[in-house]
Amino acid sequence: MTASTARPAHATPGHEPTVDVDALTAAMLGPYAELRRGARAVAGDPRFQRIEGLTVAEHRARVLEQLRTLAREGEVLRAFPTALGGRDDHGGSVSRFAELVVADPSLQIKAGVQWGLFASAIMHLGTEAHHENLLPDAMSVDVPGAFAMTETGHGSDVASIGTTATYDPATEEFVIHTPFRAAWKDYLGNAALHGTASVLFAQLITAAPGGPAVNHGVHAFYVPLRDPATGEFLPGIGGEDDGLKGGLNGIDNGRLHFDHVRVPRTNLLNRYGDVAPDGTYSSPISSPGRRFFTMLGTLVQGRVSLDGAAVNACKLALIIAVTYGNERRQFTGGSDTDEMVLLDYGEHQRRLLPLLAETYASTFAHEELLKAFDGVFSGKNDTEETRQDLETLAASLKPTSTWLALRTLQTSREACGGAGFLTENRLTSLYADLDVFATFEGDNTVLLQLVAKRLLTDYGREFAKIDAGGVARYVAGQAASAALHRTPLLRAVQTVADVGDARRSAGQLRDAETQHALLVDRVETMVAEVAQALRPATKAPRAQAADLFNEHQHDLIELARAHAELVQWEAFTAGIARVDDPGTQKVLTWLRDLFGLSVIERNLAWYLIHGRLSAGRARTVTSYLDRLLRRLRPHAQDLVDAFGYGPEHVRATIASGAERARQDEARAYYRAQRASGDAPVSEKQVPSGKIARSSARPAAARSAVDEVPAEATPA
């Protein structure tokens, strides 16, 4: 990022490969490069950037204003219909939104609330009249809106929310009601202050003429909240400010409750379920379960967006920590005079470079997610299966990248020491803002369980067809196509049928096929093992089945992690092929190997227990990993520079070259002192016996002190 930064690889010509930074940047920006560069120009504009130290009120007001400016100038409406000024470009839209995190995560998330959730729900769950009447004001932020789904009592379990929308055929209205405190809507952006309307989720209750009241499950309603002129709640509506949060304080999260608030029948966003004037319910999707998940399917956009933003936050963190690590000096190491830069320390490399590798893997994996998302949402590739694949992929990657962001930000913070703790160096604020990424838009743990259930379900369908005696062979031979290849990334992968091969060929851990075989084998085997353990649950009474499932919850989550890591590895490998320059390819291959071997090292016990690696071979995992760290170290600066962020995005004093200037000044001072001969000699150089030895009991030194004046005399 800074032109002055040393890149040892460039300094030492010879056989050492070099990275073509610009070409790598282009590869990392991917098919949406142009849109991303545009969004980065926006994120680099000080008007959209966070100012630290604002009060909560000031920060909230600033972000609302930024949102309105974005609506006018920021090209943020790409996802919306062309007829309404949009571009019908879903993937491109999300690729741009994920860049806003660089300006201020509060801006990114408030934009997500307004356009990704509130307006998006009107678009995806509503029908033509809703689009015409409601979308324009939502798009322009003339109506800031809340996405009123989560309740104090129910976050992940949306199906169990308590708010009711009971149809009254007499007035052709829905009555929105909060029956108890736990059913208050909670944690909603725009609810505390700015929101004048909401898309509200409630249990839809209606009766066909002469029939009983039926609860048709969760549906979305357009519910106005405040008088735009006064900002006062409309009658029957109340709420609270969620107050100060750990981060994202530019967003006015709040709570809402409703006391028999009436909205017209037509405020039901009725794409997937409708109520006729007489109270008759109808839906194009007969299964209430499938209908519910179809409606919730629009939420996947938020997860795609968070995945992209989390990866971008990793990039910022690593630019800061690697740049500082290449300039900051501490302890002399093997030299008599010069101190070593931090990144030359083995442990510093061990802490930062695997995170760099994982950030690359996540970048490429995010690109695949974006492609799957665009395929489904554009309609170009929208089938039941591709929707499920998209859900699974998003549920795999969002937890992986949001947790990676927290680890990367924290490790980078610590790698920068006290300087990392200063707000001006950004790492602590980014951590605070991204913290909640791990639990909102789908709690990470819950999402990983969904992935595991999907892998199991895929496995189970095939599993049912073969007899028990064939299980072992099946596990080795066929699990891959059943369990894995449903997710879009994995379809093209060659099944590794012979586990024995993987074991033998592990001699070549640097070999891509071997890494792949080891990663695939782990997922396959885990699926088969968990399936076997859970098999009795398929026939047991509900409570017993739930207990069994619960006992294996941790295994399911580990399985989902293993699957996500495989997806990342494959995306990384596919990404390397998109780079032409041989030097860059070589360095990227080392980085991919570092990623793969880090995953394998983390799970080394599993490979040993399952006989996939011998003890001798397992030792070489760590030693080859160490070798990779040393090989990659000279390229670290290039690899973070290739993220393509400029100083206007990084905005951290310690990554601005200030540290290098300080170090150079200090070294010049000592050099000049040595050259002049004026330097005081070290006590160690004084012949022994020349230093007066005061009494061995330190207390005796006291006699030398008479009085200590209270003030210094300045020169």
Add this chain to the structure above:
Amino acid sequence: MTASTARPAHATPGHEPTVDVDALTAAMLGPYAELRRGARAVAGDPRFQRIEGLTVAEHRARVLEQLRTLAREGEVLRAFPTALGGRDDHGGSVSRFAELVVADPSLQIKAGVQWGLFASAIMHLGTEAHHENLLPDAMSVDVPGAFAMTETGHGSDVASIGTTATYDPATEEFVIHTPFRAAWKDYLGNAALHGTASVLFAQLITAAPGGPAVNHGVHAFYVPLRDPATGEFLPGIGGEDDGLKGGLNGIDNGRLHFDHVRVPRTNLLNRYGDVAPDGTYSSPISSPGRRFFTMLGTLVQGRVSLDGAAVNACKLALIIAVTYGNERRQFTGGSDTDEMVLLDYGEHQRRLLPLLAETYASTFAHEELLKAFDGVFSGKNDTEETRQDLETLAASLKPTSTWLALRTLQTSREACGGAGFLTENRLTSLYADLDVFATFEGDNTVLLQLVAKRLLTDYGREFAKIDAGGVARYVAGQAASAALHRTPLLRAVQTVADVGDARRSAGQLRDAETQHALLVDRVETMVAEVAQALRPATKAPRAQAADLFNEHQHDLIELARAHAELVQWEAFTAGIARVDDPGTQKVLTWLRDLFGLSVIERNLAWYLIHGRLSAGRARTVTSYLDRLLRRLRPHAQDLVDAFGYGPEHVRATIASGAERARQDEARAYYRAQRASGDAPVSEKQVPSGKIARSSARPAAARSAVDEVPAEATPA
């Protein structure tokens, strides 16, 4: 903590052991129980507690005022001489300070700066006249003081600081000078605003009559900073505010620089080194290296204090997460009506209970550290060896517990979902404040290296005496006494000479001897392996030796971690013996086993590679660990209640019983609805065919909507 919280173990009499919470609390409070209870009364006083949402200026002013009130009423001066109103009680003093974190970490750390660093340095590095003239105002906070050691350019490497103190015999003054920007003092509490004086560390340069100028290394000087009346810097002194930080914003960290500022000769804190009026240097410690480390030895108090505070923060986090996990319900699991509480989920237990076990281990280990600290600082057990043991123990435990605090706070935050992100629930603020604990008062990574170096040095001394052929036998037979038993905790431990035994007896993983043998064996073997790898360094030129050391830096740090975990395990085991109640002992033993097996599981690959556990046996580690989680789950609330903190300390809405009240209200609502027969029936219960099927193409549903009014009609 809340009386209403369910404790399943108490509810089901039979063979299930029960925890005597009060007795356990007493055991955890340890020998300093009375002092701790006193400090907790202070920490429970709202006057000393953090108010969230204050501006930085307000927070800083509040904490300064709190400090002055503490000086008058808080019994914070126990460590100081009885003659000056203290109690000469070092261990007791730190045991109390560590409780202040519960009120506000800013208060704890500012107290640490004032009394633990500034006043303490006057006491430990100064002599009688300093004590008489300077200590009273430092103790009373009439003189808020900075501890001016760290510079922008040098944190961990104190020996290399750039500030100079050059003696001028003509005026009998030291000239304090900052030669370049990197030598500015930085990150100093009290420097930005409140500090009127400092204890400043600088290179002492003086010449004996007729001799050359000699740099005698880093010494401490009392240097006034500001005019107390105006708050203005004294002439020649300048500085900057460090500005906003990731946390601890109640402390005014800042930077200082000095332009030939003169202080009287007697401002040198001269216990370990003095300068006579004619410029002659004298010291009771002839080796400059040993002198330097002796002076820095006083810093160990800060590490002891941070260790205690970090463990207390873990306790708060776990009280909050476990209490909420016992009340919060989500998803129905195996029941038709009631949702499950979070802590009944296997993964929730997997996330929280091992942290609970580690917090117990850290609590008991901290008690041992406090004992060692008090022994040395009281003079009761102050030898060169016990000082080194204390340093090593502090360097082992401070990194371990401060990292544990971050993991525990973050995991607890995530386990509480969105509620955990609200500032009112404390987890995010505690995380932000404790973040820097990992890198100040000794960077964790640097400290762990010191531990490893100590283990190696101890090993090396013995190693030199035997021939190369004896190495292998020596590793198995004698390493423990050489490498481990120097640290005070480990002296009483029986050496495990036969690794083969450990392997065979691993059949009983729940057996304490087996766990211990496995943990000891790992440390011994790692020491021996690293020593072997580093052996060439002892004879190589400096640069090569440094390279070799650097290549093995990660191994050294892993070794230090393994050592710290062994120390924790042993302290935990010793702690169990101090509890009399058999039920409590049993539960604590399970918890200790959970700790031990978690450590072994984390390092399972190591045990497998080194042939210490067979693959079959390794599998049982995880399954036994799962069994322990299920056994401990009913006791989780008791185990956090036993930390002995009241609502006035916890102060988190979600741990106040509010969640239980909400859940009870919601369940009562549904129960009443079911009983009344008024509940709408679920769509699934409606005979199929009764739901109108709108066109299969969702778009067709659009026809049902005519117009969507912009406002709701309230009831």
